[in-house]
Amino acid sequence: MKRLFDFTFSFIGFVILSPIILITAFLIRIKLGSPIIFKQKRPGLYGKPFFVYKFRTMTDEKDENGELLPDYARLTPFGQLLRKLSLDELPQLFNVLKGDISLVGPRPLLMEYLELYTSEQARRHEVRPGITGWAQVNGRNAISWEDKFKLDVWYVDNRSFWLDIKILFMTVLKVFKSEGISQTGHVTMEKFKGSKGV
Template sequence: MYRIVFKRIIDILLAILTLPFLIIILCIVGPIIYLEDKGPIYYNAPRLGKNGRVFMMYKLRSMKMNAADLRNADGSTFNAENDPRLTKIGKFIRKSSLDESPQLLNIINGDMSIIGPRPDLPEHEALYEGNEKRKLEVRPGVTGFNQAYYRNTIPWKERIQNDIYYVDHISFWLDIKIFLKTAVSVIKREDVFVTENSAKKVDNSGIGL
């Protein structure tokens, strides 16, 4: 019952209650993002949703305009503290996770949940093997099991298996644990960036993440 009904109700209620904070964040951070390089405030990123449906995930833009698309060796998005693609305000909102705040709108739209597997890029679906597509059985989350306990410290394939573990064990108490652990990680700013990673450039024009 929780998985099918109450989880969605809680998502909607919390997202609506938190909307005033999103407005405050946009009023303060939005102009700074724009003034730093005269680019858009938002970065709308296509992501894989429940049952493989592609949706636009909303984020505050943390990278410079026309930043190169860098990927790790496993195909996941490159993420490092000394990434030259990050703007000054972008590094701050990444560390504080404020760049994810517009995903409250994705929750209200029904594309995402507060807690769930972090959504992959659409092209990643072709890279799934074995039971890995099972992570698509639920709505992706603003935070999840991996973000709470590992952030960016484990390989992508290992993160998928943790996502499947979450799919198989969804409960109110597990979501509470993940939410609280995420809050602690965000406050401490633990493991936000990958310290060592090999990256490759992907030919993909457009604005930065």
């Protein structure tokens, strides 16, 4: 039932939001250039890798050694606005249609984090990742990694259709309030360095 719900509502959302998606893509092409879509390998259900799609929010500026500048130096005011309004997440509706992710579930993080999780934290991969999740509506990037993973595992143990509906409604409110977008002192969230043995 969850897969049917995901497919139906992501398709409806894709159709309804298509004008916004097209306008956002056009503005990104003008302000940031190409590529318009940011693609990155992320772990999905049971850690199986897939490519997540998001709208690009950063420039490709590099230092004298040809290395990309830090995120804070490449994130433009326009990119910050896209993140504030969560418009950068819209291409993930395509990931939902493909079955890579769900509308609701733990956020897909970086592949490099897989080996850093404790056995309990790794349980977040027992369900498909999502565009939004329990951790996102309870702090998003403003809470610690440990708290975020606890919320993810709580969702795995307590997931239900009605909980998903509640999370979707709470997500809309969070977007309008622009809460928890970044961690103090960081553009988004400090990199996870692991908590094994802590």
